[in-house]
Every structure is written in structure tokens, then in C-alpha cells.
Amino acid sequence: MPPLKNDCFALPPGVHWTPVDEALADLRTRLSCVVEQEIVPVADALDRILATDITAPRAHPPLPNTAVDGYGFLNGRGEGDHHIPLVAQHMPAGATPDASVPAGTAIQILTGAALPPGVDTVILQEDVTVEDDAIHFTGPIKQGANTRKAGEDVEAGDVIAQAGRRLTPADLALLSAVGVAEVRVRRSLRVGILSTGDELVQPDDDAGPGQIYDANRPMLRGLIARLGHVPVDLGHVVDDRAALRARLDQGAEQADVTFTSGGASAGDADHVSALLNEAGAMALWRVAIKPGRPLALGMWQGKPVFGLPGNPVAAMVCTLVFGAPALSLLAGADWKSPQGFMVPAGFAKTKKAGRREFSRARIRGGQVEVFASEGSGRISGLSWAEGLVELPDEAMSVRQGDLVRFIPWAGFGA
Ligand code: AMP
Ligand code: MG
Numbered sequence: 001m002p003p004l005k006n007d008c009f010a011l012p013p014g015v016h017w018t019p020v021d022e023a024l025a026d027l028r029t030r031l032s033c034v035v036e037q038e039i040v041p042v043a044d045a046l047d048r049i050l051a052t053d054i055t056a057p058r059a060h061p062p063l064p065n066t067a068v069d070g071y072g073f074l075n076g077r078g079e080g081d082h083h084i085p086l087v088a089q090h091m092p093a094g095a096t097p098d099a100s101v102p103a104g105t106a107i108q109i110l111t112g113a114a115l116p117p118g119v120d121t122v123i124l125q126e127d128v129t130v131e132d133d134a135i136h137f138t139g140p141i142k143q144g145a146n147t148r149k150a151g152e153d154v155e156a157g158d159v160i161a162q163a164g165r166r167l168t169p170a171d172l173a174l175l176s177a178v179g180v181a182e183v184r185v186r187r188s189l190r191v192g193i194l195s196t197g198d199e200l201v202q203p204d205d206d207a208g209p210g211q212i213y214d215a216n217r218p219m220l221r222g223l224i225a226r227l228g229h230v231p232v233d234l235g236h237v238v239d240d241r242a243a244l245r246a247r248l249d250q251g252a253e254q255a256d257v258t259f260t261s262g263g264a265s266a267g268d269a270d271h272v273s274a275l276l277n278e279a280g281a282m283a284l285w286r287v288a289i290k291p292g293r294p295l296a297l298g299m300w301q302g303k304p305v306f307g308l309p310g311n312p313v314a315a316m317v318c319t320l321v322f323g324a325p326a327l328s329l330l331a332g333a334d335w336k337s338p339q340g341f342m343v344p345a346g347f348a349k350t351k352k353a354g355r356r357e358f359s360r361a362r363i364r365g366g367q368v369e370v371f372a373s374e375g376s377g378r379i380s381g382l383s384w385a386e387g388l389v390e391l392p393d394e395a396m397s398v399r400q401g402d403l404v405r406f407i408p409w410a411g412f413g414a
Contacts, residue, residue: 001033004304009283009297017288019393020321020356027322031304033332034256035187042175045167047228048185049333054161056178059151063097063114068146071128071135072119073106076143085134091116106135115147122146154178164334166228186332191224192255193217194234194247196262196272197310202236215312215379216261223319224259226414229327234258239269248275252301257330259323262310264296272296272307288355288393291376292318304330313376317358317388320412328413340390340407343368345398353395360385361406368406387411 008030011018018026037051066072072091073084084106089099093112101107101118109115109122121143128135154160160174161167167175167183175183200214201207214236224231232255237243244263251258263272266284276282276298285295291314296307306323308315320338328336346367351357360371360381370389371381387408391398398404 001036003302004031004034004299006281006299006302008299008304009281009285011283011285017286017354020287020289021393023285023287023322024325027326028329028335031326031329033186034303034330035189035332037184038187039182039184041182042172042180045175045183045185046169046172048167048183048188049228049331050161050163050165050167051184051186051332052163053159054175054180054183056154056156056158056160056180058179059156060154060177061148061150061152064120064150065112065114065148066091066109066122066146067111067148068122068124069110070108070122070125070146071106072101072109072115072122074101074103074118074120076121076145077139077141079139081136082139083134083136086130120144120147164332166333189229189257189327189331190232190255191229191327192232192234192251192258193220193224194251194258194260195236196239196244196260197236198239198269200236200262216308216310216315219312219316219382220259220261220308220319223316223323223414224327226409227324227327228413229331239263239271241271241275244271244275248300248305251305252303255303257304257306257327258300259306259308259319261308261315264307264309265294272305276300276305276307287322289317289321290355290357292321295322311376312379313360313382316382320388320409320414321358324412324414336413338390338407338413339411340387340405342403343406344401345389345404346400347398348400349391349398351391351396351398354393356393357391358388359391361389362386363406367401368404 087101087105087107090108091113092110095113097114097116101116123137123141128137161171195214195217199212201211202214221231234247234251237247260272263270266273273296276296279300282298285297293309295318298305308318325336343363344367346369361368362385368389371384387406390405390407
């Protein structure tokens with residue numbers, strides 16, 4: 001796990017507006033896992049990121065077994081009436097198939113039970129009558145009916161999950177089914193969250209007329225948690241360089257990466273970019289994206305810092321578009337491209353060439369609608385939305401009914 005280089009966010013000189021895909025490709029090549037490994041029981045491994053490939057120690061199913069409750073015997077039977085005498089034993093699920101079932105006889109067998117030697121076919125209980133210690137039924141029944149082959153699901157030695165995968169509930173079932181009890185995973189990524197700005201007050205404060213409540217911090221805490229990481233609340237600092245410096249130090253100590261909001265552009269009060277600059281490890285990424293202003297990306301004491309725009313809409317969009325895949329890599333997971341799908345537009349809109357545009361959106365009645373106001377200060381629109389519409393970098397005229405790309409929050413992993 002080599003540490004991230006101090007210049008890992010450097011941009012080529014003379015670049016003005018970086019296209020979104022280029023910015024993403026840069027993050028993808030420059031960032032890598034920064035967290036150690038640990039071993040946890042499978043039962044506790046939900047949402048954890050695998051540090052190694054997992055190979056099945058055992059096949060699933062381990063032996064051929066029956067998919068139904070019924071009667072087992074050897075070979076299929078043709079058309080017509082059949083009578084097969086029953087052996088005295090029966091096979092419940094979990095029993096060890098030792099004694100062989102003699103040719104020409106059948107055994108009662110219950111769902112999931114291994115097929116004893118001498119059985120390769122099972123007839124459904126409902127399809128037979130039992131009389132005089134024999135089963136009676138009408139054929140045909142194919143050889144192998146209602147049985148499962150050993151290893152038809154997973155063979156011993158198969159790779160069933162790869163390093164970098166975030167474990168789902170279904171993965172826990174698969175790992176457990178083949179007898180994996182513990183997994184080597186990545187320690188959870190700790191993400192520091194810091195709000196900056198003189199104008200901000202906290203929920204229990206009295207807000208003066210010019211002051212606003214800190215909306216980004218609870219939002220970012222929620223996003224980070226949804227993305228599967230551990231938020232570390234670094235609180236709020238006023239626009240004071242010494243105070244900010246101390247808080248960035250705290251972030252570098254307590255977290256693996258820090259997300260700040262506010263103060264990221266190049267103005268006088270923009271202390272985040274000024275300090276990262278001073279540390280000699282800052283790049284102001286002017287990405288051709290709306291909403292979003294420059295992202296200040298830098299290194300502070302060897303830990304990456306993402307300086308997000310203060311505007312809550314831009315902060316959220318930048319976190320989803322750039323933060324989510326970047327955090328994925330830092331956490332040891334695979335790179336994640338947002339998963340969206342094409343939906344008929346319930347709106348009309350024209351955009352110019354040169355930047356990617358994201359609109360707050362949701363699906364109603366099979367169409368995607370966008371929030372009435374594009375105003376980037378409108379937090380109510382974020383709350384109204386259930387995802388984003390992504391319009392491409394090129395110029396575009398969207399008419400009602402045209403297909404546009406909708407990415408639900410979950411498509412970003414949030
Ligand atoms: P800045 O990026 O610091 O210039 O801030 C841009 C806009 O976002 C300003 O209107 C700020 O007041 C606002 N803003 C910054 N931080 C927050 C925050 N934590 N919650 C709500 N609004 C914020
Ligand atoms: Mg500010």
C-alpha cells in the first residue's frame with residue numbers, strides 16, 4: 001500500500017476547463033487504497049470491501065440431492081403404470097447417505113436430502129399413491145428428474161467473489177453456503193467532514209440576520225454513511241487560517257481523507273484552497289460541470305483533502321460525481337461508475353456545448369421530471385429529487401419524450 005504522492009492531484013499547466021470524464025479518469029489513475037486489512041466473521045461483513053479473492057472451499061451443493069419431497073429410485077420410467085416397492089428407511093435432509101437403495105426399490109426422501117447410492121431420480125410425493133409398502137404412479141418420468149447435481153451452483157475452487165467487491169446480503173449467503181466463515185476485508189474508510197465559513201451557525205445557535213445554518217455537514221455525513229464509509233465529524237470553522245489549519249491537522253489525524261465545504265475557490269476568504277496551496281499540494285480542478293465550481297484537491301500531511309464548493313447543491317453533486325468513485329478507490333473497492341438508465345423526458349430544455357449538466361430529477365408516471373428552478377441555492381430541490389438527470393457535454397435540445405439519462409441516488413451508491 002504505497003502512500004499517495006503529494007502531487008497526486010497535479011494538473012497539466014494551461015488547462016482551463018477539464019471535461020468531467022477526464023477529471024474522473026485522473027482520479028481513477030491517481031488514487032489507490034489507503035486502508036489496511038482486517039479479518040471479520042462473514043456475519044459481520046455486510047458492506048465491507050473484500051481485500052482478497054474468495055475461493056469456494058467446498059462445492060454447493062456438496063452432494064447430489066433432491067429438490068422436492070418425494071420418492072427416489074434409479075433411472076427414469078416410460079409411459080404407463082409403475083409400482084416400486086419401498087425400502088423401510090427414509091432420507092431426511094442432513095442424513096448421511098450410506099446404505100445403498102437396491103435396484104428396483106424406492107426410498108422416501110425429503111427436500112435437500114442427499115441422494116443415497118442407487119438413487120438418481122425423484123418423483124414428487126403428490127404424483128404417487130402409497131399402498132402396500134410400494135409407490136404407484138403413471139409415467140413417464142425422466143432420469144434425473146427433481147434432483148440437483150453436486151457443484152451445479154458452485155464447484156469447490158471456484159472464485160466466488162473478487163477483491164474490491166463490497167459485500168451484499170446475497171454475497172453473505174453465498175460465502176456461508178460454501179463454508180467460508182471469515183473474510184479478509186478492508187478497514188472502513190474514515191472520512192472527515194468539515195464546514196467552513198463565517199456565515200455559518202449550528203442548529204442550536206441563534207442565527208443573526210446575515211447568518212445561515214450549516215446544511216452541508218449533516219448532508220455530507222449522510223452521504224458518506226450511505227456510500228458505506230465512516231463519517232468523522234470535524235465540525236465547523238470560521239474563515240480563519242489558523243483555525244482551519246488546526247482542523248485540517250485534526251482531520252489528517254482522525255480520518256483517512258477529509259471533505260471540506262466552502263472556501264474552495266480562489267477568493268480572499270477562500271482559506272481552504274489557500275492553505276492547500278501553501279502546503280504545496282493543491283490543484284484547483286476547474287471541471288466543466290454544472291452545478292459545481294472549482295474543486296480544490298490537495299494533500300494535507302499525506303492525506304487527501306477534497307475541497308467541495310460551499311453551495312449545498314454543488315457540494316452534493318460533486319460528492320456524488322467525483323467523491324463517490326474516489327472514496328471507493330481509497331477504501332479499496334473497485335472504481336464505480338454511476339449506474340443510470342434512459343427515461344423519456346417530462347420536460348424540455350436546451351443546453352450549450354462545453355459542460356456536463358446535472359439536474360435534480362425524479363421519475364413520475366414513467367417520465368423523468370426536473371426541479372422547476374435550476375437555482376443552485378435551492379436545497380428544497382435536492383430534497384424533492386430522487387436522483388439526477390445527466391445531460392452530456394455536447395449541446396443538446398431535449399424535447400418532451402426524448403430519452404435522457406436518469407441516475408437515481410442509489411445509482412451513485414448513495
Ligand atoms: P463558498 O464556497 O464558501 O464561497 O460558499 C458558497 C455558498 O455556499 C455561499 O452562499 C455559502 O454561504 C454557502 N455555504 C457554504 N457552506 C455552507 C454550508 N455548510 N451550509 C449551507 N450553505 C453553505
Ligand atoms: Mg465561504
